[in-house]
Amino acid sequence: MKKETKNKNTFERVYEIVKKIPVGKITTYGQIAHLLGNPHLSQVVGFALHSNPSQSTIPCHRVVNRFGALAEAFVFGGINEQRVLLENEGIKFLENGYVDLKQHMWYGD
DNA sequence: TTAATGACCTATC
DNA sequence: CGATAGGCCATTA
Numbered sequence: 001m002k003k004e005t006k007n008k009n010t011f012e013r014v015y016e017i018v019k020k021i022p023v024g025k026i027t028t029y030g031q032i033a034h035l036l037g038n039p040h041l042s043q044v045v046g047f048a049l050h051s052n053p054s055q056s057t058i059p060c061h062r063v064v065n066r067f068g069a070l071a072e073a074f075v076f077g078g079i080n081e082q083r084v085l086l087e088n089e090g091i092k093f094l095e096n097g098y099v100d101l102k103q104h105m106w107y108g109d
Numbered sequence: 110t111t112a113a114t115g116a117c118c119t120a121t122c
Numbered sequence: 123c124g125a126t127a128g129g130c131c132a133t134t135a
Contacts, residue, residue: 010131030118033130042117044131050116051133060116071116 014048024090025106068098
C-alpha cells in the first residue's frame with residue numbers, strides 16, 4: 001500500500017528551487033535549506049545534488065557552499081570546468097577562486 | 110533489513 | 123572568541 005503519491009519530498013523541493021535559479025546568479029546550500037523551512041536541511045540539499053537524478057536539468061554548478069567556493073568533489077571534469085560554466089553565465093570569480101556572493105547571491109524569489 | 114554516511118549549516122559550551 | 127556536536131533527508135553498502 002503506497003502512501004500519498006503527491007507527497008513532495010524535500011528532495012524534489014530542492015530541485016524546484018535550484019531549477020528556479022536565474023541565469024547569472026548562484027545560491028548556497030544553506031539558503032536553499034532555509035527556503036525549505038529547516039536550515040539543517042543543507043545536508044539534504046547537497047545530497048540531492050549529489051544524487052543528481054536530473055543532472056541535465058539541475059544546474060548544480062550554480063549551487064555553492066556558504067563560503068562561495070565550489071565543491072571540488074562534485075565537479076564533473078575538474079573545478080576549472082565549473083568556473084568556465086559560471087563565467088559563461090556571467091558570474092565573476094575572485095582571485096582566491098571563490099564566487100562573489102555579494103554580486104550573484106540569489107535569495108529565493 | 111539495518112546501519113552508516115554524505116557536495117552542509119547552525120547552535121551551543 | 124574558538125572549537126565541538128548535533129541535525130535533518132535520502133542514498134548506498
